[in-house]
Amino acid sequence: MQTAMIGLKLFAELAKSKQRVRVLTFGIVIGLVCPASAFTAYVSNEKSNTISVVDTDKMETVRTIKVGQRPRGIELTKDDKHCLVAVGDDDTIQVVDTKTGEVTANLPSGPDPELFTLSPNGALLYVANENNNTVTVIDIERRVVLGEVQVGVEPEGMGISPDGKILVNTSETTNMAHFIDTDARKIIANVLVDSRPRFAAFKSDASELWVSSEVGGTVSVIDPIKREVTKKIGFAIPGLRSEAIQPVGISIKKDGKTGFVALGPANRVAVIDGTTHEVKKYLLVGQRVWHMSFTPDEKYLLTTNGLSNDVSVIDVASLKVIKSIQVGELPWGITITKH
Amino acid sequence: MSRFVVLVLAILFELTAAAQAEDPLEIKIGYLRRPQQQETISLVQMPSPDNGLAGAQMAVTDNNTTGRFLNQRYLLIDMHLKTGDDPAAAVHQLANQGASLILADLPADDLLNATDAGKADRILFFNVGATDDRLRQKDCRDNLIHTAPSRAMLADGLAQYLVWKKWVRWFLVVGSHERDRLFAAALTRAANRFGAKIVQERVFKDTGGARHTDSGVVQIQQQVPVFTQGVPTYDVLVVADESEVFANNLPYRTWDPRPVAGSAGLVPTSWDASNNLWGGIQMQNRFTEQYKRLMTALDMQAWTAVRMIGEAASRQNSADPSVLLDFLKGPRLALGAFKGQKLTLRDWDLQLRQPILLTDSRTIVSISPQSGFLHQFSELDTLGYDRPETQCKLQ
Numbered sequence: 001m002q003t004a005m006i007g008l009k010l011f012a013e014l015a016k017s018k019q020r021v022r023v024l025t026f027g028i029v030i031g032l033v034c035p036a037s038a039f040t041a042y043v044s045n046e047k048s049n050t051i052s053v054v055d056t057d058k059m060e061t062v063r064t065i066k067v068g069q070r071p072r073g074i075e076l077t078k079d080d081k082h083c084l085v086a087v088g089d090d091d092t093i094q095v096v097d098t099k100t101g102e103v104t105a106n107l108p109s110g111p112d113p114e115l116f117t118l119s120p121n122g123a124l125l126y127v128a129n130e131n132n133n134t135v136t137v138i139d140i141e142r143r144v145v146l147g148e149v150q151v152g153v154e155p156e157g158m159g160i161s162p163d164g165k166i167l168v169n170t171s172e173t174t175n176m177a178h179f180i181d182t183d184a185r186k187i188i189a190n191v192l193v194d195s196r197p198r199f200a201a202f203k204s205d206a207s208e209l210w211v212s213s214e215v216g217g218t219v220s221v222i223d224p225i226k227r228e229v230t231k232k233i234g235f236a237i238p239g240l241r242s243e244a245i246q247p248v249g250i251s252i253k254k255d256g257k258t259g260f261v262a263l264g265p266a267n268r269v270a271v272i273d274g275t276t277h278e279v280k281k282y283l284l285v286g287q288r289v290w291h292m293s294f295t296p297d298e299k300y301l302l303t304t305n306g307l308s309n310d311v312s313v314i315d316v317a318s319l320k321v322i323k324s325i326q327v328g329e330l331p332w333g334i335t336i337t338k339h
Numbered sequence: 340m341s342r343f344v345v346l347v348l349a350i351l352f353e354l355t356a357a358a359q360a361e362d363p364l365e366i367k368i369g370y371l372r373r374p375q376q377q378e379t380i381s382l383v384q385m386p387s388p389d390n391g392l393a394g395a396q397m398a399v400t401d402n403n404t405t406g407r408f409l410n411q412r413y414l415l416i417d418m419h420l421k422t423g424d425d426p427a428a429a430v431h432q433l434a435n436q437g438a439s440l441i442l443a444d445l446p447a448d449d450l451l452n453a454t455d456a457g458k459a460d461r462i463l464f465f466n467v468g469a470t471d472d473r474l475r476q477k478d479c480r481d482n483l484i485h486t487a488p489s490r491a492m493l494a495d496g497l498a499q500y501l502v503w504k505k506w507v508r509w510f511l512v513v514g515s516h517e518r519d520r521l522f523a524a525a526l527t528r529a530a531n532r533f534g535a536k537i538v539q540e541r542v543f544k545d546t547g548g549a550r551h552t553d554s555g556v557v558q559i560q561q562q563v564p565v566f567t568q569g570v571p572t573y574d575v576l577v578v579a580d581e582s583e584v585f586a587n588n589l590p591y592r593t594w595d596p597r598p599v600a601g602s603a604g605l606v607p608t609s610w611d612a613s614n615n616l617w618g619g620i621q622m623q624n625r626f627t628e629q630y631k632r633l634m635t636a637l638d639m640q641a642w643t644a645v646r647m648i649g650e651a652a653s654r655q656n657s658a659d660p661s662v663l664l665d666f667l668k669g670p671r672l673a674l675g676a677f678k679g680q681k682l683t684l685r686d687w688d689l690q691l692r693q694p695i696l697l698t699d700s701r702t703i704v705s706i707s708p709q710s711g712f713l714h715q716f717s718e719l720d721t722l723g724y725d726r727p728e729t730q731c732k733l734q
Contacts, residue, residue, distance in 0.1 A: 131621065152405055174405040175653070217673065
C-alpha cells in the first residue's frame with residue numbers, strides 16, 4: 001500500500017518536472033523572441049549618490065548611474081524615457097536619460113526635495129519641500145514652477161487621485177493629510193492622522209486613501225469623499241517592541257484586494273486584506289525596509305532595505321520573499337518601468 | 340414658509356461660519372525661567388540668553404502652522420525671574436494673563452514652589468530643565484510633566500554603552516558641588532545596575548577662580564596628569580562635573596591614556612546640534628535659520644513640551660489642562676521628536692520616555708538603550724527609575 005503511494009507520488013513528481021522543462025523551453029524561446037519582457041527597476045541609493053539599475057528577469061544589478069547628492073524620491077516619466085530623482089543636498093530634481101544613463105537636466109524643485117509624484121498625464125510634478133512647508137508644482141517639459149501650496153510642518157508623503165484632481169500631501173510634524181485641489185492649487189480639507197505621516201496612496205478606483213504614520217505605528221484608511229478616517233490598521237509582531245514597528249511605504253494592488261506596507265526597522269512587509277483591512281501575514285525582508293514598487297504585471301513586489309543595502313523580491317502570488325538583490329549603500333526609493 | 344426656513348438656515352450658517360472664523364481656540368503657554376549665569380569651560384558651549392526659550396518659540400510656530408488648519412492659536416508668554424523673585428508670585432501672574440500651561444526651566448526647589456502655587460489655578464507644568472531624580476521620585480507632582488531626562492536616565496544611557504564596549508572598570512571623578520554629587524550617585528547606581536565596577540573615586544575640589552585665563556592651559560597640562568596618577572587599572576574615566584569646573588580639561592591629559600565620559604568626552608544628552616538622524620536635520624535647519632545658532636538639549640526639551648501640548652490640543656480640541664494631561668498620560672500619545680521612535684509618558688511619574696544620545700559634541704557616537712538591554716514593556720524603561728522601583732505617589 002505504502003509502496004504504491006510512493007510510486008504514485010514519484011510519477012506525479014516526474015510529470016510535474018516534465019511540465020516544468022516544457023515551460024522552461026517555452027520561456028527561453030519567448031525570451032529570445034521578445035527580450036523586452038524584462039522590466040527595469042531604478043533604485044536610489046541615499047548614501048552612495050547613485051541609482052542602481054536592476055533587471056527584474058536576471059534579478060541582479062546590471063548598471064550603476066552616478067547622480068547628485070543624497071538621492072531619495074525617484075519616479076520614471078510615463079514613457080519610461082527619463083528617470084527623475086530628488087537629490088536633496090543639491091536642492092534639485094535631476095532628469096536622467098534611461099538609455100544613456102546621463103543626467104540631462106535639473107528641475108527647479110525648491111530646497112531639499114525628498115518625495116514627489118507625477119500627475120496621471122505625466123505633465124506635472126508635485127514636490128514636497130520640507131524646509132519651507134510647501135508643495136511645489138512643476139511643469140516637467142518647460143522646467144518651470146507653476147505654483148506653490150502652503151501646507152503643514154515638514155511635508156513629505158505625496159499621493160495623487162487616479163483622476164489627478166486631488167493631491168494628498170502628508171506633513172510629518174503637523175500630523176495631517178492635506179487634500180489639495182490640483183486645479184485651484186488650494187487646500188480643501190485636512191485630516192488628522194497619527195504621528196509622522198510618511199506616505200499616501202490611493203486605491204486605483206479612488207475608493208480609499210491609505211496614509212502611513214511612521215511614529216504612530218499605524219496606517220489610516222481614509223474615505224476620500226467624506227475625508228474621514230474610517231479605519232486604523234495596527235501592527236503587532238510577536239517578540240518585537242511596538243516602537244520598532246514604523247510603517248512607511250505603501251503599495252496596493254490594482255484590484256484593491258491586497259495592500260503591502262513596509263514596516264521600517266521591523267524588517268517586515270505587512271500583507272493587508274484590502275477589503276477587511278486585516279493583516280494577513282508579515283514577510284521578513286531586509287533591514288529597515290522603506291519603499292516598494294510592483295512590476296507592471298504585479299508578479300513581483302520589490303522593496304528597498306536601507307540598512308542591508310539590498311532589494312528584496314516578493315512573489316506576490318505565493319506571498320514569499322524569493323530573492324535579495326545587492327544594490328548601493330542605503331537604498332531608499334524604487335521605481336519600475338511600465339514597458 | 341420655505342423662504343423663511345432658508346433665511347433662518349442662512350443666518351445660522353453665517354453665524355456658525357463667522358464663529359468659526361473669529362474664535363480660534365486660544366492656548367496660552369507661560370515660559371518661566373531664572374537667569375542662567377553658567378560659565379562653561381568651552382567657549383563654544385556658552386549658553387545663549389534665549390537658550391530653551393528659542394526651542395519653545397519654534398514649537399509654538401510649528402503648532403500655529405497646524406493650528407491654522409484647526410482654528411487653534413498658540414501664544415507664549417516669557418516670564419524671566421530675577422534673583423530673589425518668588426516663583427509662586429510669577430505663577431499667579433501668568434495665571435492672571437490666562438496661561439494654564441507653564442514650561443519651567445527652574446532649579447528643583449523653585450520648581451516645586453511654582454507647581455504647588457499653580458495647584459489652585461489647575462495649571463499643568465512642564466519641567467524642561469531640571470534633571471533631579473527626586474522630582475520624579477519622592478517629590479513628584481501630579482501637575483508636573485518632565486521632558487528633561489533625569490540624571491538616572493542620562494547615567495543609564497551612558498553606562499549601557501560603556502558596558503556594551505566592555506569598558507567596565509571605571510575611574511570616577513566627582514566635582515565638589517551638590518549637583519556633581521547627585522550625578523555621581525546616578526552614575527554609581529548605573530554601574531551597579533549594568534555590571535560596571537568603580538575601581539576608584541576621587542573628588543576634584545573647586546577652589547574657585549576663573550574658567551578662562553590667558554595662560555591657564557599651561558597649568559592644566561601639568562595638573563591633570565598628576566591628579567589622575569596612580570589609579571588601579573581602569574578602562575574609562577567617568578566624570579561628574581555639572582558645575583563645569585574641570586571635566587572638559589580632562590580629555591587627552593590623563594596620566595594613563597584613557598577615554599573620558601560623563602560631563603566631558605562622551606556625554607549623554609537628550610539632544611545635540613550634531614544629530615542628523617531620523618529627519619533631525621530638518622529640525623536643525625529650521626532652528627538655525629530662525630535663531631542663528633545651534634540647537635541645544637534645553638531647546639529640544641522645551642520644543643518637545645510645547646509639541647506635546649500641540650499634540651494633545653489638536654487631538655482633543657481643548658485647552659483644558661486636565662483634558663490635555665489625560666491624553667498625554669494615556670496610550671494614544673505617540674510623539675514624534677526626531678528620536679527614531681514614538682515618545683510616551685511614564686504614567687507613574689510623568690517622565691517622558693526617550694532615547695539618550697551619546698555625543699562627543701561633534702557627532703552622535705551612539706544612542707541608548709543599547710540593543711540587548713531588554714525590557715518586558717518598553718526598552719526605554721531600562722533608562723531611569725522603572726515602575727517597580729518608583730517612590731513616586733502622584734498627588
